[in-house]
Amino acid sequence: MTGSRPKSSPLDALRPAAFGADPSGERMARIRRSPHYADGVFTNPVAAEHTPSGSMLKFLPTYFRREERARRAPAGDVPVHPTTVADLATPAATGLRLTWMGHSTVLTEIDGHRVLFDPVWSERCSPFAFAGPRRLHPVPVPLSEAGHVDAVVISHDHYDHLDMPTVRALAWHTAAHFVVPLGVGAHLEHWGVSEDRITELDWHESTEVAGLTFTATPARHFCGRGLRNTQHTLWASWVVAGPEHRVFHSGDTGYFPGFADIGDRYGPFDATMVQIGAYSEFWPDIHMTPEEGVRAHLDLQGDPGRGVMLPIHWGTFNLAPHPWEEPAEGTVAAAGRVGARAVTPRPGQPFEPAVGLPADPWWRAVAARPAAPAAECPVRALPADEPGRTGATVRA
Numbered sequence: 001m002t003g004s005r006p007k008s009s010p011l012d013a014l015r016p017a018a019f020g021a022d023p024s025g026e027r028m029a030r031i032r033r034s035p036h037y038a039d040g041v042f043t044n045p046v047a048a049e050h051t052p053s054g055s056m057l058k059f060l061p062t063y064f065r066r067e068e069r070a071r072r073a074p075a076g077d078v079p080v081h082p083t084t085v086a087d088l089a090t091p092a093a094t095g096l097r098l099t100w101m102g103h104s105t106v107l108t109e110i111d112g113h114r115v116l117f118d119p120v121w122s123e124r125c126s127p128f129a130f131a132g133p134r135r136l137h138p139v140p141v142p143l144s145e146a147g148h149v150d151a152v153v154i155s156h157d158h159y160d161h162l163d164m165p166t167v168r169a170l171a172w173h174t175a176a177h178f179v180v181p182l183g184v185g186a187h188l189e190h191w192g193v194s195e196d197r198i199t200e201l202d203w204h205e206s207t208e209v210a211g212l213t214f215t216a217t218p219a220r221h222f223c224g225r226g227l228r229n230t231q232h233t234l235w236a237s238w239v240v241a242g243p244e245h246r247v248f249h250s251g252d253t254g255y256f257p258g259f260a261d262i263g264d265r266y267g268p269f270d271a272t273m274v275q276i277g278a279y280s281e282f283w284p285d286i287h288m289t290p291e292e293g294v295r296a297h298l299d300l301q302g303d304p305g306r307g308v309m310l311p312i313h314w315g316t317f318n319l320a321p322h323p324w325e326e327p328a329e330g331t332v333a334a335a336g337r338v339g340a341r342a343v344t345p346r347p348g349q350p351f352e353p354a355v356g357l358p359a360d361p362w363w364r365a366v367a368a369r370p371a372a373p374a375a376e377c378p379v380r381a382l383p384a385d386e387p388g389r390t391g392a393t394v395r396a
Contacts, residue, residue, distance in 0.1 A: 018127035018164045019226040020157065020187030023233065027200070031182050031232060034202050041231035042182075042223070046256040048285035050222035071323040076366035078137035078315065081348035085145050094354040096245040096270055101140055102316035102347045104161055106249065106273050111242030113150045113210045117249045117273065118161040119143075119170065125160035125317055127225070132159070133317040136324070140348020143169055149176040150210035155251025156235035157184050157223050160317055164191055171197070179207060179214045183233030187225070203236060204265075215239040217262045219253035221286050239266040248300055249273040252313065254285040255292040259299035268306045271353040272297050277314025277327035287313075287320075290330030294340055304340040308353045311342060315363070325367040332361070 023031055031037055081087075084099065092109050099107040103125075104118040121143045126132020143166065152170055154162050162184065170176050171193045178188055178198045185198040199207045201216040208214070216236040223233045238249045239262070248262070248269045263269075276293035288296060290311070297309040314327035328344055335342035343357045351357045 015226070016127045017191070018159075020162075020164075021190035022230065023183040023186045027183065027186055028232070030200075031234075034182060034234070036203060036234065042234050044220045044222075044256075045218045045258045046220055046254075048220050048222070048254055050283065050286050052280075052282040071368045072318045072321065073136055073368070074324055074363075074366040075368040078366060079346050079362055080137055080140045081346045081350075084141040084348040084350065087350045088141075088147055092352055094352045095242075096247070096354065097350050097352045098247075098271060098273070098310055099140075099350040100273075100310060100312065100345055100347060102135075102137060103314075104155070104249075104251070104273075104275065104312045106310070106312065107146060107149075108240065108247055110212065110240060110247065111244050113212055113242065114148055115151045115153060115212065115240055116146075116149050116170075116176070117153045117238070118155055118251070119152060119166045120160060120163040121166045121169070122163050125163065127159065127164075133319055136316055136318065137347055144173065149174050151212065151214065152176045152178045153214065153238050153240070153249065154178065154180040154184055155219070155238065155249065156181060156221060157187055157225050157233050158252065159225065160319065161251065162187065162225075167191055167193065177209045179209060179238075181216055181234035181236040183223075186233070201236070202234065211242065213239075213241045215241075215266060217248075217266065218256075218258050219251050220256045220258075221252045221254070237262070239269075241266070245270045247271045247273065250275045250288075250293075250296065250312070252287060253296075255288050255296060257299075259296045260302075263300040263302055268301050268303070271308050271310060272300055273310045273312050275313040276311045276331050277322075278317075278319040279322065279327075280320045290327055291334040293331060294334040294338065294342070297335075297340060297342075298338060301340075304338050308341045308343050308356060309335060311344060315347070323368070325363045328361070328363050 095111050097109040105120050106117045108115045121139050124132040124134050168191055180200055182200050182202050185200045188198050203216050203218045206213055206215040219235050219237045221235040223235050237251050240247050246269050252275055274293040274297055275288055276290045279287040279289045301307055311331045331342050345351050346362050
């Protein structure tokens with residue numbers, strides 16, 4: 001789905017390759033035909049403000065205060081699982097195994113095939129190798145030793161989810177097919193991924209790769225990599241279904257009542273991978289807090305006893321003012337209150353949802369100081385127009 005390139009300018013030579021490329025030609029024409037595209041931009045299922053709200057004078061002291069800065073990173077070495085390569089060499093006994101590599105990167109082995117969600121192997125999530133948020137723990141396994149990959153799924157084009165060096169390595173050294181939201185293929189082609197290895201989907205569109213069905217589902221977020229941040233690439237959550245198992249990956253999203261619809265149409269799920277980190281009162285519409293993430297899991301499943309929830313988008317990069325360990329503590333506490341099963345593996349620790357993991361609050365040993373109980377976090381009520389299947393309050 002290629003087309004003519006936009007007219008170039010002298011500034012294009014200064015544009016970093018990692019910025020990617022804007023959609024054009026037939027790709028842009030397809031975007032304009034999307035029912036989720038209006039007035040020149042993609043729109044959210046529920047209105048969302050994606051620029052920081054409130055006074056920056058209030059935000060900046062919070063972000064740069066010395067004590068709080070210290071709490072946004074671990075005080076010791078994060079205990080990365082030491083035998084990931086050996087563990088992955090053995091097939092999953094139950095047919096479904098997840099390996100959280102950190103942040104939103106999850107290797108999912110499902111019904112004999114392998115799917116890699118939002119792979120980021122770089123040291124920084126940034127267009128530059130010398131600046132930007134740096135890893136707080138090593139990658140659990142070299143990409144070259146992660147094994148065969150059938151499909152790579154991208155949720156949206158932000159740097160902590162779409163990493164140019166990782167995409168190029170996967171394109172050059174694997175035969176993986178890339179399944180992405182509308183418009184994101186322009187970035188991939190700019191980086192050398194051939195058109196026939198890319199499938200772009202709008203919300204509720206599906207494709208099949210290696211015997212698995214991939215469906216793009218709604219999310220409440222935004223997009224952008226360059227200085228202009230034109231909202232011309234879509235963001236999505238994802239459902240992947242095999243003959244025996246099905247999983248959900250949230251990508252980045254604020255809470256919205258559409259999770260219940262996704263669950264009704266495509267669930268229930270053996271496992272949900274749900275964003276619960278990098279939240280803030282300054283951007284409440286586009287990232288979920290731990291309690292909102294648990295609520296989304298319940299909406300997706302319809303029953304707290306169904307499946308397991310894997311918390312993602314935390315622990316690897318410092319992207320928000322909350323304490324480093326708070327997403328894990330909050331998720332465990334919120335899941336416990338409603339009887340849901342949340343699993344918190346160490347980075348690189350494979351687990352099978354049917355078997356689960358023993359409780360291991362490993363993050364507490366390296367947190368800057370013991371985490372405050374979740375009940376001490378400030379509570380905000382969801383807006384009246386955002387009903388879900390549960391009546392839980394949500395922590396800011």
